[in-house]
Amino acid sequence: MHGWIQESGLKKKKLMFEKEKESIGITGEIAEDSYLEKKYSRSSLYKDALKRLRRNKLAMLGLAIVIALILIALFAPLLAPYDPIARIKADSSLAPSSVHLFGTDLLGRDIFSRVIYGSRISIEVGIIAVGISVIIGLFLGALSGYFGNIPDTVIMRIADIFFAFPYILGAIAIMTVLGPGVINIFIAIGILGWASFARIFRSSILTIKNKEYIEAARALGASNYRIITKHIFPNAFAPIIVYATMNIGTAIIVEAALSFLGLGVQPPTAAWGKMLAESLDYIDIAPWMMVFPGLAIVITVLGFVLLGDGLRDAFDPKLR
Amino acid sequence: MDSSGNNKILEVNNLKTYFYTDGGIVKAVDGVSFDLKVMETLGIVGETGSGKSVTALSILRLIPQPPGKIVEGEIIFDGKNILDMDKKELQDFRGNKISMIFQDPMTSLNPVFTIGNQLMEAILAHKKITKKECREESYRLLELVGIPDIKRRFESYPHEFSGGMRQRVMIAMAIANSPSILIADEPTTALDVTIQAQILELMDELKEKTKSSIIIITHDLGVVAKYADRVMVMYAGRPVEFSQVDNIFYNPLHPYTIGLMKSIARLDHGKNEKLKPIEGTPPSLIDLPEGCVFRVRCEYAEDECKSQYPPLSEIEPGHFVSCFRAKEFLSGSLVRNK
Amino acid sequence: MNDNKLLEVKNLKKYFNLRSGFLSQRFSGSVKAIDGISFFINKGETFGLVGESGCGKSTTARVILRLTNPTEGEVIYNNINIFKISSREMFKVRREIQIIFQDPYASLSPRMTVGDIIGEPYEIHSIGNRQERTKKVKNLLKVVGLNPEHINRYPHEFSGGQRQRIGIARALALTPKIILCDEPVSALDVSVQAQILNLMSSLQKEFDLTYLFIAHDLSVVKHVSDRVGVMYLGKIVEIAKSEDLYEKPLHPYTMGLLSAVPIPDPQLERQRKRIILQGDVPSPLNPPSGCRFHPRCPNAQEICSIEEPQLKNYSEDAGEHLAACFFAGKPI
Numbered sequence: 004m005h006g007w008i009q010e011s012g013l014k015k016k017k018l019m020f021e022k023e024k025e026s027i028g029i030t031g032e033i034a035e036d037s038y039l040e041k042k043y044s045r046s047s048l049y050k051d052a053l054k055r056l057r058r059n060k061l062a063m064l065g066l067a068i069v070i071a072l073i074l075i076a077l078f079a080p081l082l083a084p085y086d087p088i089a090r091i092k093a094d095s096s097l098a099p100s101s102v103h104l105f106g107t108d109l110l111g112r113d114i115f116s117r118v119i120y121g122s123r124i125s126i127e128v129g130i131i132a133v134g135i136s137v138i139i140g141l142f143l144g145a146l147s148g149y150f151g152n153i154p155d156t157v158i159m160r161i162a163d164i165f166f167a168f169p170y171i172l173g174a175i176a177i178m179t180v181l182g183p184g185v186i187n188i189f190i191a192i193g194i195l196g197w198a199s200f201a202r203i204f205r206s207s208i209l210t211i212k213n214k215e216y217i218e219a220a221r222a223l224g225a226s227n228y229r230i231i232t233k234h235i236f237p238n239a240f241a242p243i244i245v246y247a248t249m250n251i252g253t254a255i256i257v258e259a260a261l262s263f264l265g266l267g268v269q270p271p272t273a274a275w276g277k278m279l280a281e282s283l284d285y286i287d288i289a290p291w292m293m294v295f296p297g298l299a300i301v302i303t304v305l306g307f308v309l310l311g312d313g314l315r316d317a318f319d320p321k322l323r
Numbered sequence: 324m325d326s327s328g329n330n331k332i333l334e335v336n337n338l339k340t341y342f343y344t345d346g347g348i349v350k351a352v353d354g355v356s357f358d359l360k361v362m363e364t365l366g367i368v369g370e371t372g373s374g375k376s377v378t379a380l381s382i383l384r385l386i387p388q389p390p391g392k393i394v395e396g397e398i399i400f401d402g403k404n405i406l407d408m409d410k411k412e413l414q415d416f417r418g419n420k421i422s423m424i425f426q427d428p429m430t431s432l433n434p435v436f437t438i439g440n441q442l443m444e445a446i447l448a449h450k451k452i453t454k455k456e457c458r459e460e461s462y463r464l465l466e467l468v469g470i471p472d473i474k475r476r477f478e479s480y481p482h483e484f485s486g487g488m489r490q491r492v493m494i495a496m497a498i499a500n501s502p503s504i505l506i507a508d509e510p511t512t513a514l515d516v517t518i519q520a521q522i523l524e525l526m527d528e529l530k531e532k533t534k535s536s537i538i539i540i541t542h543d544l545g546v547v548a549k550y551a552d553r554v555m556v557m558y559a560g561r562p563v564e565f566s567q568v569d570n571i572f573y574n575p576l577h578p579y580t581i582g583l584m585k586s587i588a589r590l591d592h593g594k595n596e597k598l599k600p601i602e603g604t605p606p607s608l609i610d611l612p613e614g615c616v617f618r619v620r621c622e623y624a625e626d627e628c629k630s631q632y633p634p635l636s637e638i639e640p641g642h643f644v645s646c647f648r649a650k651e652f653l654s655g656s657l658v659r660n661k
Numbered sequence: 662m663n664d665n666k667l668l669e670v671k672n673l674k675k676y677f678n679l680r681s682g683f684l685s686q687r688f689s690g691s692v693k694a695i696d697g698i699s700f701f702i703n704k705g706e707t708f709g710l711v712g713e714s715g716c717g718k719s720t721t722a723r724v725i726l727r728l729t730n731p732t733e734g735e736v737i738y739n740n741i742n743i744f745k746i747s748s749r750e751m752f753k754v755r756r757e758i759q760i761i762f763q764d765p766y767a768s769l770s771p772r773m774t775v776g777d778i779i780g781e782p783y784e785i786h787s788i789g790n791r792q793e794r795t796k797k798v799k800n801l802l803k804v805v806g807l808n809p810e811h812i813n814r815y816p817h818e819f820s821g822g823q824r825q826r827i828g829i830a831r832a833l834a835l836t837p838k839i840i841l842c843d844e845p846v847s848a849l850d851v852s853v854q855a856q857i858l859n860l861m862s863s864l865q866k867e868f869d870l871t872y873l874f875i876a877h878d879l880s881v882v883k884h885v886s887d888r889v890g891v892m893y894l895g896k897i898v899e900i901a902k903s904e905d906l907y908e909k910p911l912h913p914y915t916m917g918l919l920s921a922v923p924i925p926d927p928q929l930e931r932q933r934k935r936i937i938l939q940g941d942v943p944s945p946l947n948p949p950s951g952c953r954f955h956p957r958c959p960n961a962q963e964i965c966s967i968e969e970p971q972l973k974n975y976s977e978d979a980g981e982h983l984a985a986c987f988f989a990g991k992p993i
Contacts (some may be wrong), residue, residue, distance in 0.1 A: 055344075215768035219831065222726050223782045224755040233781075237772040370850035371821075480712035485941040516877065517938040520921035524937055542851060545880075545923030549930040568927045586855035588884035590922050591929065594903060598884070600855030604820045 024277050052241070055317040062313020066307025075120040085118035088271040096289050106291040108281065114291065117273040118299050124274045125303060128188055129251035130259040135193025137247055140200020145231055147201060148208030158201065165198035174257050178266040188267050192254050203246055207239035241318040249311030252304040275300050332503055332536055333359040333382070333421075338396035340374075340381045343389060347609040351377040351391075353560040356635065359504065364530065364537040366551030366568070368544065368583075372605055374560040375540045379506050382538075383417055401503075419431070419449040422497040424490070426509040430495055432481040438465075438492055439477035445496040464495040467532075469525060487518035491525065498529060503532075506538045511546070523550060544587055548572060556580050559605055559616040562635055566642040576638055576649040578621045581659050615646070623648055623661060664730035666737075667839055667871050668725070668758075669701040673734035673831045675717070675724050679946075690944050696721040696895035697734070699972075702839070702888075707865070710904070711879055711918070713942055716892040718875045722841040725873075726760055727751060738839075756786060758767030759832040765824035769816040770968070775802070775827055776812040782834040801830040804867075806860060822853035829860065839871040847878060858885060880921050883907055892917050894945055894953040897972065901982040909951040911975055911984035913993045914938075914954050934993055 056062050075082060084104075085091075095111040097103050105114035147158040165173075177191040212235070213218065220230050261267035262276030271279065275296040282292035339354040352374040359365050369375040381384050381393055384405060398405040399661055400420065408416060425431050425624060442461045446452075452460070458477075465473045468491040481489060490510065507526065511519035527550055530537050541547060547554055548568065555565040556579065564577040575581045582601040589596075603620040606612055615633055618624040627647050635645040638653055651657035676691040695717040702708040712718045717744060724731045727743065735742050743754055762768035769778055779798045783789055789797065799809035804887040805826040816824055825845065832840050836925045845861070846854040862885065876882050882889060883903060891902040891914065899912040917938035924930055940957045943949055949956050955965035964987055975989055984990075 010666055215762040215764055216770040218723070218728055219760065219762065219768055219828070220770075220781065220785075222755065222758075222760045223785050223831075223835070224752045225781070225785050229785065233773075234770050238770065350810055370852060487941055515942065516879070516921045517713065518941065520923075520935065520937050521939070524935075525925075536663070543923070544851070544925035545930075546928040548925045549923040572925065572927050583852060586852045587925060588858065588878075588880040589856070589925060590880045590883060590907070590919070591924050592884070593925065594884060594886070596884075598855040598859055600859060601852040602856070603821060604853065 005257060034058060044172045052134065052314070052317040056313055059313045059316060060140035061309050062317070065309025065311075065313060066308045068302060069310055072122055072303055072306060073126060075119055076126045079119050079123055083113075083119045085113035085116040087112060087116045087120040087273045095287070096292075097292055098170050098289075105295040106289065108278075108289070108292050109285065114278075114295055115199075117278060118275070118295050120273040121275040121296060121299065122303070124185065124262075124268055124272070125255045125258065125300075126183070128192065128256045129307070131189045132258075133196060133247050135189060136196030136250065137200050137243065139193070139197035140202075141204050141243070144201035144204030145208065145235075148205035149227065149231055149235070150210065155205075159205070161202055162198035165195065168195075169254075170195060171260055174261055175264065175266060178261055181264050183269055184269055185272075188258055188261060192257055196250060196254065197226070197256075199246065200243060203242050204239060207242055208235055211235050211238050216230070245311055245315045245318060248314055249308055252307035252311070255300065255304055324402070326558050330361045331358045334397075334399040335378075335382070336397045337382055338398065339394045340377050340386055340391060341394050342391045344609075344640045349608045350560050350611065351608060352381060353611075355557070355560075355562055357555050357565055358564065359536050359538060360552075361503075362530065362534055362536055363552045364527075364539060364550050366547035366554040366573075367538060367540045367557060368542065368547055368554060369557035370542060370605060372559070372608065373557040374608075375557050376508055377560075379423065379459065379508050379538065379540055382506065383421060383423055384413055385423075415449070418445065418502070419500045420498075420502055421504040421506060422500070422502045423506040423508065424493050424497050424510050427513050428509070429486065429489065429513070432489055434481050436480075437477070438479055438481065438484070442477075442492065442496055442499065446499045449500045460499075461495075464499055465492075467498075467529070468492070468495045469521075470495075485518075486514050487521060490514065490518075490522050494522075494525065494529070498533060498535075501533055502535060504536045504538065506540070508540045509542070510539070512541070512543075544572075544583070545590075550610075556583070559611065560608055561616060561632075562645065563617065564642075564644050565635065566644075571644050574642075574653075576644040577617075577654045578623050578641065578648075579617050581652075582620075599646070609623070623657065665703045666701045666874070667704040667739065669699075669735075669737040670721070670725065671699050671737065672697050672835075673699070673721070673736065674732040675720050675729065676732045681712075690946055693895050693948060694945060695724065696948075698892070698895075698897045700890050700897060700900055702871055702873060704838075704871075705865075705871055706887040707874050707885050708890040709874065709882035709884050710875045710890060710892060711877060712892035713877060713918075715894075715942060715945060717895040717945070718877075718892050719843050722760060722843050722873065722875055725841060726755075726758060729734065756835040757838045758841065759835065759837040759839075760841045760843060761825075761828050761832050761845045764848050765821050765828060766816075766848075768828050769824055771816055774815055774876055775811050775819075778816070778827060779834055780831045782831065786835060797834070798830075801833060804833065804864070804951075805830045808854075820853075821849050821887075822856055825849060825857050826860065829864070833864065833868065837870070838869065839873065841873045841875070843875045844877065845874075846881060847876060848993075854881070854991060861885070872966060879919060891918070894942065894948050896953060898954065898986070899984045900972070901976075901984075902980060904978070905976075905982050909982075909990075911982065911989040911992075912954075912986045913958050913960050913988075915984075916993050917929040917957075960988050962987070 047320045069236055089112065091107070091111040095107060096109055097107045099106040100205055103113050103115065105118060107113055143158050147155040158224050174191045177194065178187060181187040181190065217230060217234055220234055259276030259279065262274045265280065268274035268277055278296040285292055336356050337353055338355045342349040342351055355378050367375045367378065377386070382398055382405065386393060393406060439461055442464065442474055443457050446457050446460055461477065462473050465476065469486065470476050470491055484492065511522050514522060522573060523546065526537060539546070541552060551568050553566065554568050554571045555562050556571065556577065557563065558579050564571060564575065564580045571580060571586065585599040586601055588598060601620055606616060606619065614630050615628040618628040621628070625647065632648045633645045635643050638644045638649045648657055653657065670828050673695055674697050675695040676693050678691045697720065700708070710718045710721065723729050725736050731744060736744060738754060738758065741754070743751060776795065776798050779801055780794045783794045783797065799812060802809045802812065807823060807826050809849045817825065819827065842919065846857050849857060858881065865872060874882060874885050886899065886903045889903050889906045891912065893914050898911065899906065899915045907919065910919055917936055920936040921938065943956065951966040951968055952970050955961040958965065970985045970987050972983040972985045975981055976979055
């Protein structure tokens with residue numbers, strides 16, 4: 004049948020259904036408080052989102068991985084059977100066994116313990132570096148979106164430059180300038196990541212800025228600071244949470260790459276990227292040296308990406 | 324068209340359309356029955372959430388499923404139950420026998436195709452004619468709905484049209500296959516007053532020309548008074564009153580209709596005439612009260628209303644009301660409050 | 662009568678400049694949303710402003726509140742030109758001029774509780790301490806007919822009509838003198854509209870309020886207004902006392918507008934002869950020359966496309982009945 008009429012009909016009725024749904028109280032409309040009161044729980048966007056998240060199996064898997072990882076990083080000293088940097092000469096290049104679950108490396112260090120301790124660096128980098136990106140991004144995004152005009156043009160053109168620059172290449176450049184070290188990794192990854200956050204935050208602000216409740220606040224005489232922090236921020240935060248979660252995965256990969264290239268964490272500290280680099284020459288004779296840290300990276304990144312995906316769907320069910 | 328001897332073209336019996344949601348079962352339409360006569364304009368009035376749009380979508384089987392489902396009832400068109408039709412029959416039926424115009428002409432047209440393109444597609448969906456004949460037919464339709472400068476407009480894109488013009492195009496598409504019934508769901512709500520008048524007049528003229536019937540869904544009692552022959556008033560998914568338009572306006576027998584009439588600001592009333600609102604808000608359709616759904620807002624409610632939902636019954640010839648006290652209003656033993 | 666004016670708008674203009682181009686941002690035309698309107702509102706009255714979408718009526722409210730800057734003109738509130746005062750002085754004036762919006766879904770921040778929303782004005786203007794504010798908010802909730810115990814609920818837990826009550830409570834918080842109501846009931850169902858309209862009229866009496874009531878629904882405007890202005894494409898075409906405007910409209914646009922509204926009375930409708938205005942509202946980007954209404958006007962003559970008619974008083978008594986038409990009062 005006439006495709007578009009039908010299709011637009013479908014779209015329309017979906018829209019209408021949304022509207023109807025809203026009006027008939029699926030979202031929780033209270034009528035006269037007497038007899039309907041009991042049915043309506045205090046639900047907010049975050050609670051609704053959490054409910055949807057809980058039903059998403061993949062996202063829950065992601066969450067489980069992330070939580071496990073954080074616990075592992077926190078309790079590394081209790082979980083690791085050996086000192087991650089202690090060399091047991093006699094045990095060098097042992098294949099996985101009941102004594103050394105993941106085997107040992109060339110210097111006789113227990114790979115299982117090193118993988119466990121390596122999670123610390125990854126989590127730290129993930130959270131702190133992305134935290135830096137978020138802070139810079141929110142600040143510049145707010146300036147850009149709220150005030151528009153010249154600040155907007157300047158900030159967004161700078162963001163474009165950051166976008167145009169390959170991520171890893173940029174990280175290498177910054178690390179070369181700053182020199183290797185964990186703190187410098189935070190700085191490098193943090194600086195490189197801000198542009199996306201600024202853009203996301205800017206576009207949320209642009210849509211929220213013209214909402215009537217912002218005008219109402221301005222009509223009351225609210226200052227710009229108040230409008231941004233009290234009105235715009237809480238309403239624009241959901242996409243930031245989603246993107247930050249996914250970005251942690253990326254940050255972990257970049258850290259691994261930098262460590263792999265020798266620009267990041269310095270020996271003897273255990274870091275997954277560094278472990279991969281060390282395993283490179285021994286792939287044929289001691290493949291376990293590469294397999295386990297590699298798996299750790301894959302699982303970790305997967306965990307954050309699954310969680311991020313799930314959060315996105317949970318916050319915006321219409322996207323699916 | 325008129326197969327069974329009487330002049331009913333559509334008959335809806337005890338239609339129930341529910342939506343199964345996380346929060347519970349939303350009884351959007353819960354037992355709607357009405358009929359539509361040939362060349363009649365039937366007005367369905369009700370507030371948001373009264374189920375008037377869902378009723379219309381159910382007739383065309385356009386309910387999104389899941390979460391929605393038509394759980395009960397029958398919709399008889401031309402002797403056939405629409406609810407029993409298979410996919411192919413439905414395709415042949417929609418847009419051909421019954422077509423629909425939606426509220427928002429801004430989103431009902433595809434922005435990437437020309438008006439002519441979309442109109443021709445609508446015609447070719449049900450007619451086997453050549454491109455050239457189809458183009459001629461499109462011109463005829465556009466002229467019929469009052470679009471000026473047709474040849475140029477035929478090549479235009481929707482964004483070059485104003486809201487009123489788009490709604491005219493939507494009407495042209497809807498009547499392209501001369502359907503027996505045109506369902507208009509709030510066709511003018513998104514339009515300005517003067518444009519609204521143009522569109523409604525157009526629909527009324529076309530009804531005469533094409534000898535079709537119209538179901539007009541609206542919340543505007545003025546529109547109903549002007550155009551409808553019969554009116555069904557809906558509340559919380561059910562019809563509460565169904566009759567000739569004059570009965571509804573001059574002798575309403577359901578407390579909701581009575582309240583509605585007193586709550587509207589009217590152009591023919593002065594500033595000092597006080598509005599009398601219906602207190603409270605409509606109930607949630609997930610958690611309908613026992614008994615009559617209107618009783619919690621009803622000033623005439625009695626104990627009887629709590630126990631049982633009053634069935635829609637014929638109080639006087641052609642006047643159906645779903646209220647236990649309707650007879651008292653009719654006889655005058657119960658006086659409507661000022 | 663004259664010293665009774667609370668708010669006066671003089672020759673107000675608001676153009677939105679359109680720019681195109683990537684870097685150069687060339688000026689490519691302007692939308693004349695408001696193009697020189699003047700009216701005044703007396704203390705304690707309701708002034709209705711009607712017109713179709715795009716006529717500039719909502720922009721008028723936003724300019725009066727300085728939510729957007731005017732292109733030209735003055736707004737005199739209480740003998741102060743509010744476009745001339747500093748932002749600190751404006752901050753004080755804001756207490757006295759408030760606004761109610763159309764969309765009860767978009768006008769309340771979804772992440773704030775009702776208490777925060779209604780209490781915000783007090784916070785911004787540093788009025789009272791926490792406890793006093795809570796007390797005031799609860800009191801306001803009662804005033805607008807909501808349950809004070811719902812102070813910790815979020816807007817989405819309320820119905821449209823109840824949200825509009827919350828919006829009204831917020832506007833009332835600072836005990837304003839005048840409230841600009843931008844289509845306050847058009848998003849609501851009919852039975853709820855009456856509740857809100859009644860609430861607004863009782864609040865007007867109780868708090869001695871002045872309203873600027875902006876709407877497209879002529880029946881609602883008639884019901885609430887003492888005086889009415891009719892806008893068409895950024896201009897006011899007619900201003901009069903409500904009875905005069907509705908009984909004896911002088912401008913053909915007003916006549917057409919009134920005639921287009923169907924009256925909920927079937928027998929009356931059957932007898933009524935309606936005039937249907939033809940054509941669409943032209944784009945404010947490129948308004949017609951002369952009288953802006955002339956392309957749709959059944960009475961239009963040559964002069965209408967050349968010269969722009971000015972508002973003139975046609976009142977038969979001492980009052981004021983302004984219309985901008987060369988053939989004012991001629992039936993269409």
